[in-house]
Amino acid sequence: MNQKRTRVPLPHPPPYRQSRLSYWLTVLAGVLFAVAVCLSIYMLIESWISGSITTHNRGPRSTYTQALQPRRFWFEFVWQSFWTLLMLAVGVFGLWIYCKVREPAGKPKAERRSR
Template sequence: MNQKRTRVPLPHPPPYRQSRLSYWLTVLAGVLIAIAVCLSIYMLIESWISGSITTNNRGPRSTYTLALQPRRYWFEFVWQSFWTSFMLAIGVFGLWVYRKGRGREQRPKGKRSR
């Protein structure tokens, strides 16, 4: 006798379905990270073109110009570039983790025809 006809199918838990809330929170976090990275890149390009950069600390902000304070200007430029790259890496890593966690979609198998 054919084993497929006599075997009792085992009960399996339903596949994981992501809730709408967690999906939209993930999208919101991704969009916020993308906006932060884009604005930071814009600030770096603008400061490179203008030749003056402003610190991003919470206390009194300082502005350094390339003509008067080249060392401080380049230090601040490299420092802000580092944090921009770090935010970009976090965004890419988060996208990678999200894609790996989703797994492949299970498509129902069609019945074979003889």
């Protein structure tokens, strides 16, 4: 006898469906993260055009100009660029993970043909 014909199908729990609240919280977090990355890129471009950059440390902030302190200016520029690229990579990786985990909604499963 064929096992598929004799076996009683077991009940399966319904598939996980993401709630609307968690979906919109994920969208909100993604939008806020994207805004933070875009503003950081804007600040870097503005610093490069104007020739002066301000540090982002806590406490007293320092401003370096490209004309008077070129080494400190470029060090701070590269340092802020590194953190911006790191945030961008984390955002892209998070989006990739979210798309991998999310179940495709529109594709029906292919049915097996019986012989």
